[in-house]
Amino acid sequence: MNVPAAVPTVAPAGPAMLGGPDREHLDPPAATAALDSLASPAAEHPEWIWRSGELVPWEQARIHVNAVGHASTAAIFEGIKAYRADDGERLLLFRLDEHLRRLFDSARICRLALPYDFAQLKAAVLDLLRVNRYIEDAYVRPWAFPSGLIREQMVPAGSACEVVVDSWPFRARLDTGGGCRAGVSSWQRVSDASMPPRVKAFSNYHNGRLAMMEARENGHDWPILLNERHKVSEGPGACIALVRNGTVITPSLTSGVLESITRDTAITLLGELGETVVEREVDRSELYLADELFFMGTAWEILPITVVDGLTVGAGTPGPVTRRLTAEYTRLVRGSSDRHQGWLTEVPR
Numbered sequence: 509m510n511v512p513a514a515v516p517t518v519a520p521a522g523p524a525m526l527g528g529p530d531r532e533h534l535d536p537p538a539a540t541a542a543l544d545s546l547a548s549p550a551a552e553h554p555e556w557i558w559r560s561g562e563l564v565p566w567e568q569a570r571i572h573v574n575a576v577g578h579a580s581t582a583a584i585f586e587g588i589k590a591y592r593a594d595d596g597e598r599l600l601l602f603r604l605d606e607h608l609r610r611l612f613d614s615a616r617i618c619r620l621a622l623p624y625d626f627a628q629l630k631a632a633v634l635d636l637l638r639v640n641r642y643i644e645d646a647y648v649r650p651w652a653f654p655s656g657l658i659r660e661q662m663v664p665a666g667s668a669c670e671v672v673v674d675s676w677p678f679r680a681r682l683d684t685g686g687g688c689r690a691g692v693s694s695w696q697r698v699s700d701a702s703m704p705p706r707v708k709a710f711s712n713y714h715n716g717r718l719a720m721m722e723a724r725e726n727g728h729d730w731p732i733l734l735n736e737r738h739k740v741s742e743g744p745g746a747c748i749a750l751v752r753n754g755t756v757i758t759p760s761l762t763s764g765v766l767e768s769i770t771r772d773t774a775i776t777l778l779g780e781l782g783e784t785v786v787e788r789e790v791d792r793s794e795l796y797l798a799d800e801l802f803f804m805g806t807a808w809e810i811l812p813i814t815v816v817d818g819l820t821v822g823a824g825t826p827g828p829v830t831r832r833l834t835a836e837y838t839r840l841v842r843g844s845s846d847r848h849q850g851w852l853t854e855v856p857r
């Protein structure tokens with residue numbers, strides 16, 4: 509066999525349609541740029557990654573190109589946040605157990621047999637954060653994908669799985685304040701009848717990505733997707749709530765949303781703050797009459813929406829309920845609240 513002495517390098521061609529001035533529309537507005545670090549690889553990678561039962565140096569965590577394509581259609585994941593406590597000492601994972609439970613729920617619906625149990629995965633997350641020695645806040649992503657050379661178009665149920673946990677530094681936007689501009693998307697949220705949004709599957713984010721690109725093209729920061737019944741569902745990476753006439757209203761869990769842990773946290777905290785919270789179907793036009801509007805998610809935290817489809821929400825600044833919730837949420841995740849201590853897991857040093 510003839511082997512060329514040197515393989516010519518071919519630079520990847522730039523995307524034809526995204527060159528030129530149009531590209532600017534895809535750049536994130538400053539207010540929400542921090543959130544986009546979720547989507548772009550960190551310039552600096554951590555030393556370690558957890559893979560299949562062991563900590564391996566980042567460079568050695570490789571996979572054969574042939575194993576990626578089909579396997580990724582069936583992959584599931586979780587996104588967990590670890591906050592540096594106000595005391596500057598502790599690194600605290602927020603609601604780790606609930607996130608891991610949801611990973612197992614996603615695995616069940618997708619019929620993936622995770623080769624590790626709850627305790628092993630919990631130990632994996634803690635181990636990884638310990639060896640990566642984060643000084644500031646970090647994001648942790650456990651994910652599972654069918655491994656090996658799957659040649660079928662459809663990944664069979666029960667295929668052997670690999671589990672990886674990776675992590676990267678992640679700046680909280682809780683500390684920066686400010687709001688964002690949202691717009692209702694022309695893309696419809698995937699439905700429970702086609703691709704359940706309740707599952708945290710990578711494939712579902714194709715739907716969110718289409719909506720996000722459209723939103724940026726139209727001058728919004730983030731999209732709000734309606735479901736197949738034309739009711740409000742969620743953003744591409746967060747649930748949503750509105751405040752109107754003193755009541756907090758959020759789409760029910762059967763509105764085509766992920767069973768968000770931040771949403772659950774917000775409902776609990778708002779109740780403790782004396783607010784009335786209602787979970788029900790939400791009409792699009794209710795967004796336009798809201799006194800306050802905000803997204804809720806692990807990465808997005810409590811993100812106020814100050815403009816929706818070009819209409820100013822309330823006074824155009826984060827409203828009082830949103831601000832009180834954000835303050836309480838911040839105290840909680842940074843270990844300064846005496847409530848819900850069970851939601852915090854300290855990373856061992």
Ligand code: PMP
Pocket residue numbers: 587742743744745746747765766767768769770771804805806807
């Ligand atoms: N919806 C979607 C589509 C998401 O990706 C997320 C982020 N995980 C959320 C809602 C919020 O969920 P959580 O509060 O559990 O992070």
